[in-house]
Amino acid sequence: MTLDKVKQILVDYNGCDASEITKETTFEALGLDSLDTVELIMSFEEEFGITIDMSEGMKTIGDIVDIIDNAKK
Amino acid sequence: MNFSILGTGSALPVCIKTNDDLSKIVDTNDEWISTRTGIKERRICGEEPLSDIASVAASNALENAGINAADLDLIICATISGDYITPSLACIIQSKIKATCPAFDVSAACTGFIYALDVAAGYFARGKFKKILIVAADAMSKLIDWKDRATCVLFGDAAGAVVLTAGDDLLSIKLTATGDATALSAPNVTGNCPFGQIPQTQPYLSMNGQEIYKFAVSAMCNDITDVVNEAGLTKDQIDYVLPHQANIRIIEAAQKRLKMAKDKYLTNIKSYGNTSAVSIPLLLDDANRSGKFKKGDLLALSAFGAGLTTGACVIRWNK
């Protein structure tokens, strides 16, 4: 499932606790700034084989999961 | 046959502006600039023309190489912000250091120094020239919009130079270009032609920061991997990485992905910001003069910038 893979990439990136991440969690709440988000998006692009437009405005983990699921369709 | 580095030099404008100084001009602060970029201060060509510091950098490199301006066969200048559109900055430097050889500019923005190295390698391969001076000099302060906090905090002005002699210490080199004026560009002068029909754009540098960030991290990873392989080496054998200094976060992201020890990466962004084509020769000169490099050390240089251009190479330090 996309959410689980996204969680795993987040855990690898800054050692956050996977059990605390839900679709509503914001990047900011995980202590991640806008450039951390850019780096994570690069990892998501590699993992899922997609390209994500930076102007889509991602705030929560749910936003990114939706973008990935739409891009994979 | 390509080249060996015979000497290095650099020069900085006298005016220093800290993050706190900039917070008096635009709505920014030291905390934001430090955490997002790693920059603390930068130099600004406010009191001297760029050609002055470029010529000092050139003279310092000649002195370090132990040769005279009259010994030079060619001057190549990597710049996008010379004093004039024409004459080239290389010609102004030629006159200021009292050289007599041909001189021209190369325009590849922040990748300019690596492009110039490849041009020089071509001249050495032809066997005609024995000594080539490369000067990288940029005053990005002239191109940026000092009302735009997203770009004006990033750049600084400086000049760096190397003297090359015929040799075989360029082990591999790679250049790329992907023409694109939307992600990062700075418009040229438009003049006052009475027949001009094209709408005028803002006369300043504009940039899509996050797209450039992604482009930069992947360029560094791909290019360094490619030139290390092309040189028949492994990443472990590289002693130092000299990455273009655009943002410390770009360097750290590439370092994590390339899995090369952090202390191999040389940086100067904290004191100088992004000095465009100059960042790598400035690193080279600082390391040379502080005695950091040992003869035989393997250096990986990697740059990216407007164009979009990228370039990387592996050089053996032979001084």
Ligand SMILES: CC(C)(COP(=O)(O)OP(=O)(O)OC[C@H]1O[C@@H](n2cnc3c(N)ncnc32)[C@H](O)[C@@H]1OP(=O)(O)O)[C@@H](O)C(=O)NCCC(=O)NCCS
């Ligand atoms: C320029 C760069 C540092 C901006 O970082 P970013 O995280 O993408 O920043 P954003 O533009 O998304 O801005 C994030 C927030 O900080 C604000 N901000 C931008 N510049 C700021 C500054 N100097 N001071 C304070 N806040 C600033 C933005 O307005 C934005 O606020 P908001 O979230 O309230 O809208 C980064 O994108 C970068 O380094 N890119 C590469 C650029 C580069 O290297 N170019 C040269 C290549 S040779």
